[in-house]
Amino acid sequence: MNSIVSASGIETRPGEAEEVVRLKDVRRKFGVTAALDGVSLSVKKGEILGIIGRSGAGKSTLIRCLNGLERADSGEIVIEGRNIAGLAEQELQPLRRRIGMIFQHFNLLSAKTVEENVALPLKIEGVAKAERLKRAQELLELVGLSDKARAYPSSLSGGQKQRVGIARALAARPALLLSDEATSALDPETTRSILALLKDINRKLGLTILLITHEMEVVRSIADRVAVIDAGRIVEEGQVWSIFGDPQAAITKSLLGGIRPQLPAHIAARLSQKGGTEAILSVDLSGPEAQGALFADLSAALPHSFRLVHGGIDHIQNQPVARFFIAVPARNPALAEKVEQFLKARSARVEVLGYDTDHD
Numbered sequence: 001m002n003s004i005v006s007a008s009g010i011e012t013r014p015g016e017a018e019e020v021v022r023l024k025d026v027r028r029k030f031g032v033t034a035a036l037d038g039v040s041l042s043v044k045k046g047e048i049l050g051i052i053g054r055s056g057a058g059k060s061t062l063i064r065c066l067n068g069l070e071r072a073d074s075g076e077i078v079i080e081g082r083n084i085a086g087l088a089e090q091e092l093q094p095l096r097r098r099i100g101m102i103f104q105h106f107n108l109l110s111a112k113t114v115e116e117n118v119a120l121p122l123k124i125e126g127v128a129k130a131e132r133l134k135r136a137q138e139l140l141e142l143v144g145l146s147d148k149a150r151a152y153p154s155s156l157s158g159g160q161k162q163r164v165g166i167a168r169a170l171a172a173r174p175a176l177l178l179s180d181e182a183t184s185a186l187d188p189e190t191t192r193s194i195l196a197l198l199k200d201i202n203r204k205l206g207l208t209i210l211l212i213t214h215e216m217e218v219v220r221s222i223a224d225r226v227a228v229i230d231a232g233r234i235v236e237e238g239q240v241w242s243i244f245g246d247p248q249a250a251i252t253k254s255l256l257g258g259i260r261p262q263l264p265a266h267i268a269a270r271l272s273q274k275g276g277t278e279a280i281l282s283v284d285l286s287g288p289e290a291q292g293a294l295f296a297d298l299s300a301a302l303p304h305s306f307r308l309v310h311g312g313i314d315h316i317q318n319q320p321v322a323r324f325f326i327a328v329p330a331r332n333p334a335l336a337e338k339v340e341q342f343l344k345a346r347s348a349r350v351e352v353l354g355y356d357t358d359h360d
């Protein structure tokens with residue numbers, strides 16, 4: 001197939017978006033622990049990729065391999081078309097500048113003013129003072145902190161400190177912004193404003209962002225795609241609405257437990273595997289099928305065949321994502337079967353969770 005070499009030197013096939021980052025079979029062991037056990041993934045230009053995983057899954061090791069602080073044992077780490085695995089320290093430095101980073105605890109220098117903090121990456125690059133202060137001003141305007149240029153970090157709120165962190169990360173016009181739990185130390189309202197800022201910058205500048213987080217809400221609200229890492233492996237990957245709407249791996253279901261409707265605990269506690277008066281079904285569907293009148297249609301087709309127990313419709317990336325729990329009379333197995341068939345014909349994922357005798 002024909003390939004095109006773009007301005008950044010990356011080969012792309014026609015119709016394929018340019019990849020800013022590509023990892024291929026990256027491995028890193030610490031003793032017997034495989035922190036990264038064959039990770040392959042890519043981030044396209046202008047995309048926001050979220051990486052989620054439980055503690056110890058390998059997220060920090062992945063970030064450290066990407067910014068060259070950690071060496072992979074094997075595999076390819078390609079940034080803007082260049083494999084950084086195996087590069088010597090001096091060769092790594094200019095490539096490291098192509099990656100901006102923001103951190104949970106901001107990592108600002110307390111003895112420097114806000115504008116000096118923002119301009120620091122440019123000072124390290126040897127950019128003249130007037131030019132770097134001009135750039136710092138532009139960036140402070142972008143993050144809404146022009147009036148704090150001469151302030152010191154200690155006088156700022158957590159949200160303002162993270163805005164400074166974002167401005168500093170963008171100073172050297174990076175190809176990629178790595179966000180390492182950047183909102184984990186912030187309250188929910190401040191988190192929302194920082195996420196809105198990141199999304200805004202992503203849209204305005206076409207900035208590519210890779211964010212590592214244990215907060216599912218962060219991924220839900222700004223990421224385009226999500227990859228789930230577990231024991232050093234990517235176990236699931238796809239568009240956020242699709243993965244959040246229909247997670248396959250047990251770890252993904254568990255991580256998303258707090259964000260997707262769950263069967264209320266008191267009902268779950270009394271389910272048995274047979275012998276109840278009602279079967280409790282989970283019904284998951286996303287995309288266009290989740291729109292509309294599924295339950296009205298079911299009611300019309302099979303009157304008195306179910307009762308809604310719990311659930312709702314969310315919207316992720318403008319796509320409806322529905323998860324409901326329904327109770328179906330168990331005395332008539334043929335009816336329960338028809339309900340299941342009806343829902344599956346509408347592309348729903350249906351699972352019988354158990355049987356209830358004591359409904360409220």
Ligand SMILES: Nc1ncnc2c1ncn2[C@@H]1O[C@H](COP(=O)(O)OP(=O)(O)OP(=O)(O)O)[C@@H](O)[C@H]1O
Nearest residue numbers: 030033034035053054055056057058059060061062
């Ligand atoms: N320098 C090291 N020496 C020994 N083991 C390490 C080292 N760094 C990471 N590990 C191990 O590798 C695995 C992955 O660790 P990593 O810090 O990448 O996970 P994580 O997903 O970032 O976890 P957390 O969310 O808690 O920060 C863990 O089992 C960890 O104990």
